[in-house]
Amino acid sequence: MQFQSLGHDPHAQCHVLTVGPVRLMLDCGLELTSFAVHRPPGDGSEGTSGDAPETGPCGGRMRVRAPCFEAFPVETIDAVLITNHMNMLALPFLTEYTGFAGQVYATHPTLQMGLKHMEELVHLAQSMTERDLADPAPRATAQTRVSDGFGAGNLMYSLKDVQACGSKVQGVAYMQPMDLLAEGLRVIPVSSGFCIGGTNWLVESPFKRIAYLGPSSSTTMRHPSGIDTEPLIGSDVLIVSDVNVAVREPPVRAMMEMVKTAQSTLAGGGHVFIPSYPSGLLYDIIELLRTKLQTVQICCISPVAEYCLAYAGIVMEWLCSSRQEKVYIPSEPFGHQELKRRGQLHTFASITAPEFGQMYQANRANPTVFFVSHPSLLLGDIQYFLTTWPQSSRDALICIEPDFSPAAVREQYPGLRMQLYYFPIDLRVTSRALGKMIEDIDPQHILCPKALADCIPKSTARCVTFAHLQTVLLPPVKGPAPDRFLSATVEPHVMDGLYRPVTDGPWAPLVCDLHTVNGKHVVGLEDDNRPTKRRRGPSPPVQP
Structure with missing residues (x-):
């Protein structure tokens, strides 16, 4: 191997x-x-x-x-x-x-x-x-x-x-x-x-x-x-x-600390910005926000945010048992569908969408949690919020992805006025x-x-x-001999050279070459070894 x-x-x-x-x-x-x-x-x-x-x-x-x-x-x-x-x-x-x-x-x-x-x-x-x-x-x-x-x-x-x-x-x-x-x-x-x-x-x-x-x-x-x-x-x-490999808080505890920080920021009249992917951990965090903050306003900004949130609700067989059981109540597996119906969850492909401006004008007095791509902070609409958005010291930027350290954020965005928090949620x-x-x-x-x-x-x-x-080459695996044989295709000219002695039962000695091409095994002979006519006597002994 x-x-x-x-x-x-x-x-x-x-x-x-x-x-x-x-x-x-x-x-x-x-x-x-x-x-x-x-x-x-x-x-x-x-x-x-x-x-x-x-x-x-x-x-x-x-x-x-x-x-x-x-x-x-x-x-x-x-x-x-x-x-x-x-x-x-x-x-x-x-x-x-x-x-x-x-x-x-x-x-x-x-x-x-x-x-x-x-x-x-x-x-x-x-x-x-x-x-x-x-x-x-x-x-x-x-x-x-x-x-x-x-x-x-x-x-x-x-x-x-x-x-x-x-x-x-x-x-x-x-x-x-x-x-x-x-x-x-x-x-x-x-x-x-x-x-x-x-x-x-x-x-x-x-x-x-x-x-x-x-x-x-x-x-x-x-x-x-x-x-x-x-x-x-x-x-x-x-x-x-x-x-x-890092010594970090357990994921559930880190999520709880993040939600507490978001809660205190919203209570102080500030917005919360979370650079994130449009799926995965996002589902769990929205569930926690819905549970802890019944009146929370959430905005997901990504070209595929609408699809990812909808898709999670139709793959019941791939979810944990507690969410699968909701089908028999009946109930929805995630709470973000309910938030969307109540007008508390909004999805936009980009901040340039006209609907985003309309939503913000209608809810600008209500502090909002923004989930924005991309977690690296190097591309996506998160750059707009960190450079052009009218920031306030009451706002919070919460980084949660463990693969992206916010250590260079202050250097990368020297005009940043938001409070910076880092809760790496490593699953x-x-x-x-x-x-x-x-x-x-x-x-x-x-x-x-x-x-x-x-x-x-x-x-x-x-x-x-x-x-x-x-x-890397691994040494052979120790263990009993395999209890199965691999089959191979025998070329017709090899069959012509077979001779089966009556006293030897259903076996015939064979001198041949074994080739493996595209994962398939083929038993054949080189051109100069092919027989010109069927052998009448015993076949030579099998060569290794």
């Missing part, structure tokens, strides 16, 4: 796993902590790449950092396994700009939410480049910060690329086995508890069982289906990719929870990034670490 990591960022997963003749890509994440704006040559401003083309899928201006596909022959990859919607944002770069021709597997919610998050990125990229053309001054500090060491990057893909990419993904359900090209090798998605449709993957062959542990969550009191580790028990190899399993999972799974080998080596508890399993672009 061979393993290689292609991702730049620890939280933007992309790995290649080779099991026998089959090559699997595990996740295809996009680095979201760095963005760059390319300025065409000769415009008199500083750019990220002076010799870059002036046009591209998004006007040739915004660049992102995709995995290092050039470091691996991606055209040889048989399948891509996606764990959640955030780990498929680089997929259009693979399916539309390389020679990849394999299959992509993701759960149905992961596929739908992933496509919407891709669409949001495309829209935000377009608005980012348009604002930079009109007035680059407000972004000067941020542009300098993200350009350092960024390199050329990748031109952002287009909506057409997103649609083409989505057509190549096969939606699956939890515990639905999929047989791959090589006979006997199958992959099974297992609930990870991280988000709606979030999965871990089990790769089974007649010789070994490999568990890929992507971003997972054991946090209770949340909306997704809970984590399921039972199918992973007894795996020979456990691949750990993403763990909460990934902690090192302690990981230790319990490893104890239950009891693998022979553990494969993890070097940064997570200290989080792996001492056990009988051998721990192997990997770094970016490093190729």
